[in-house]
Amino acid sequence: MAGNSQAPFQILLVEDEPVIRELVRSMLSDGSVDVVCAANGLEGLKLARSGTFHLILMDVVLPQLDGISVCRILKSDPATADVPLYMLTAKAKRSDMESATLAGADGYIHKPFRGAELMALVERLRAGQTRPESA
Template sequence: MARILVVEDNPANMKLVLFILQKGGHDVLQAIDAEAGLRAAREQQPDLILMDVQLPGMDGLEATRLLKSDPDTRRIPVIALTAMAMRGDEEHVRAAGCDGYIAKPIDYKALLMHVERALAQ
């Protein structure tokens, strides 16, 4: 069982991701914006972060850049959750430091596959 931080501002998406991860046996932490996500990452040191890209205020890519530049959080894998599914978007999120990319709408099998792959590294 891993501790996974989900940073997501959409209540329906948060509920879905929580359900999938908890059914997969994971302990889930929640944050509804980037600032709360950064705080939780530093304080809780999760095994993995699922980061929505489009967040109010600071976006998820900037939050990821901050996490990856901080010695206390840089080792935590970050998977982007995003509605951006155009050509080049995956490269854009990876350039920000994300270790993976999941397009919305979220497919539960794909989510669990990406989570297990990230945790195994």
């Protein structure tokens, strides 16, 4: 992604698998995108509430507090409700997607995902779309 002189686009990645955290961080981080990582739901919730993020990517299955619960909490809080939140997960049943949607998730990205899919999402959001369609 091309760099610019603006403040970095802030992404919160809540993912318990270290390999996936590092993959996403290396894929998206550059001078114009900064990826902050959390390894469990409680840490993700705390970081989301304490930072100014442009996008949250969250696994569904997380230790301490699952991603659906974190999503529900963040989307019910006026301070974080407008931050686009995408579930990034291997759970692919229709009922899983419906649960995420009911909790307020803005989209659902299936693992394994393509790097181009994540980069396209970030670029759409950076271009000013506040509620992009599912990737």
